[in-house]
Amino acid sequence: MQKPDILIVGAGINGLVAANYLQKNGCNVTMMDRSRRVGGACVSEDMNYGNISQSYALGASVLGLMQDFVFEETGLAHKLETFVPSHPKLIHFPNDPIVTRIHRDPKDLDIELAKKWGEKGDVEGFRHDEGRIIKFLQRGYREACPPTLEAARSELGEVLTDLWIKGDAKTLLDHYFTSERSKMYMAMTVSESGPVSLEDPYSAFTLPVMDSGSIFDGYYGHVKGGIWKVTEALSHINHELGVKTHLSSQVIEVDSKKGRVLFTRDGKENHVNFDYLIMGTDPLTAHKLVGNEADIKSAKEKKYLGSSGKLNMMFKNPIQWKDATNLSDTDAAFRFIFGVETLEEFENATLKVTDPNFHYVPGYMQIYCEGGAQRQMQNHETYDRLAVFFKNFALSEKGDELPHIEEEAKQKVLEYVNNPEDCIWTRLLTPRDLQSLFYFPGGNLDHTMLTGGQTYFDRNFSSDPENYFYRFGDKENVYLCGAGTYPCGSVAGTPGYMCSQQLLKVIDK
Ligand SMILES: Cc1cc2nc3c(=O)[nH]c(=O)nc-3n(C[C@H](O)[C@H](O)[C@H](O)COP(=O)(O)OP(=O)(O)OC[C@H]3O[C@@H](n4cnc5c(N)ncnc54)[C@H](O)[C@@H]3O)c2cc1C
The missing domain is CATH 3.50.50.60 (FAD/NAD(P)-binding domain)
Incomplete structure (x- = not known):
């Protein structure tokens, strides 16, 4: 043939x-x-x-x-x-000098969340149930068998299907967690694709999807x-x-x-x-x-709209983090900085970008220490580099039209660094830039929003x-x-x- x-x-x-x-x-x-x-x-x-x-x-x-x-x-x-940091992720909230460590070990994590965020919910139950959904999704990927609700119901049962697949993220998070901070940490995933409300149907589903990679067992690496x-x-x-x-x-x-x-x-x-x-x-x-x-x-x-911006940063010497630990991969740890205090503020900031009067509203920053990770793989580059993925941008402006926001974001990151004078270069990309650079219709990383329907x-x-x-x-x-x-x-x-x-x-x- x-x-x-x-x-x-x-x-x-x-x-x-x-x-x-x-x-x-x-x-x-x-x-x-x-x-x-x-x-x-x-x-x-x-x-x-x-x-x-x-x-x-x-x-x-x-x-x-x-x-x-x-x-x-x-x-x-x-x-x-490849390299995957085993260092705990480090989380900062506004006006709180104490860093929270997202440990890999479930017991250590439970203790940390209870101590730092007053979490009293069923963290273990969340991990267990999410694991079941992920297993179901991964089998579908391998068998190239796209999902149906019937298959989900028959394998996971009505309750988990309603909660994790059909449901909204707010209900899901309220079901397992008690602290606003735990919920906000989890909610980042939901709004990564764009201005998706935590009350949107099917918004719960984004959580297991984003954790369903098997290359590093659900973790992210370089x-x-x-x-x-x-x-x-x-x-x-x-x-x-x-x-x-x-x-x-x-x-x-x-x-x-x-x-x-x-x-x-x-x-x-x-x-x-x-x-x-x-x-x-x-x-x-x-x-x-x-x-x-x-x-x-x-x-x-x-719905195509994305709301993620990206700030690339270069440093002439290795970055010295104020929150560094004595673990060997501390300068490659994932870092998160929140600009909001409550879940309500989080939701308002997420949805604000659909209002034509707003160009940018702070939400959260995810810091990927690319240079630090390269050093872990014995790739010693001249300049240290960071990629800062952050929220929330409207589709209206290009990064070079928003120098004050670029400066604000840069200063926010540098608050956590002991050698800010070594930062020699930055470049801000907004959803508008992603639209013209990569032909993404609404500047969305997923091409379309991960929203109901x-x-x-x-x-x-x-x-x-x-x-x-x-x-x-x-x-x-x-x-x-x-x-x-x-x-x-x-x-x-x-x-x-x-x-x-x-x-x-x-x-x-
Ligand atoms: C700033 C940013 C940060 C991101 N961060 C991460 C991350 O850290 N980790 C992660 O896993 N993902 C991340 N993503 C998402 C990820 O990069 C994309 O979802 C993924 O690369 C999309 O791949 P794709 O093959 O579907 O489409 P694309 O990569 O969009 O490829 C589509 C291709 O089609 C071509 N094309 C379009 N129209 C035509 C035409 N008419 N004729 C010929 N060719 C055409 C385009 O040139 C393009 O090369 C990020 C994306 C961006 C923009």
Whole structure:
């Protein structure tokens, strides 16, 4: 039988993972990306200072949601070195000089939360029940079997399904925790994708999803060199397998009936034919290229808004943290700084960005110590670097239009550092920047918001999701596997993997 020609539009992590599995399983894969490099939102940029250039993560920074089998089976595990801090995460609340340590050991954590935050709830019950949901989700990933509520009910029971999948995050958190701070710490996950209310249906589900990576057993870690090595290495592996990649090639028209794509490269128009097309892009781009007017209209009605900003920072000497411990990986610990005191303030700040009068409202900062992690992997770079992922931004302004917010955020981080004078460079990116840099429709890391109607079995664009979850509309030869599809965005490639398995089944029939 002749090998089917598969064209994948979008060489981000999802397109790359799909290409890897399809090429290895007898397909003839070609990838096309409008950008001049592979990686999508998982790429580096260079900072130049004192005649020295140093790379940093422009988009994604940390790895954690990938499945271990994807890491192994794609060949990435043999190409990359990784490091996961075992140091407790360090949490700071406003006007509170005492740091809280999120220990890995459950007993130590229970004692810490009780002591520092007055937590009296069922922390162990939360861990146990979340573990059950995660197991259920991970089996679905491996079997490339998208979820149904019936399957969830039959495996987890009505109570857990209602609480953890269909329910809202507020009810879930109130069920297990008593302290505002525990709830806020957990609630960060819910609003990562955008201004999602803790009372939104299905918002509880984001918690187990975001903890369902198996590469580091639910934890997050770093890649030697930087996370962009994941997409670079996967592209090299794919090339060796025979995948052809065309960069600086923007697809401008798709004729699914004829199996033909029109694209531009170097200002010239060209055609390429396909048996199957996979859109590894955001859903709006896919609809504009492949859908009819009604499809485009309904795609435009989806919720896309993201509210995450990112501040990259460089230091001329290693950062000296005021909260450092004597553990060997203390300068690689994950750090979190809250700008709000109560859950109500947290919720108000999260939702404020939908008000056109606000450009930025402080919520929380997640600090990824990239330089410190590199040193743990014996990668000694000239400048120390931090990636600070923080909330809450509207879609209105670009980072360089908000110098006062960049300065405010920088000073907030430097409050926790003993050598602030060593900070030599910063760069702020807002959702507006993410929209233009990475073509994210609403500046959202997940391409779309993880909100009611856009999670779980709703996170697809198929006219027959029960049988063909990743199929695009009713088109038998077009699939969609970008971050807007189940389970979500991140440098994981789970939608790319699941989509490839579904397509292979169709091809084998
Ligand atoms: C600032 C930021 C921080 C993040 N932090 C993390 C993190 O720490 N950890 C984590 O796991 N995830 C993180 N994420 C999320 C993660 O990076 C994304 O969810 C993921 O990379 C999306 O991958 P994808 O393959 O679905 O899509 P993308 O990476 O968006 O790839 C889509 C590709 O399609 C191409 N394309 C679009 N239209 C066309 C066209 N017409 N023709 C040809 N090509 C086209 C684009 O050029 C792009 O390369 C972050 C994202 C950002 C922006």
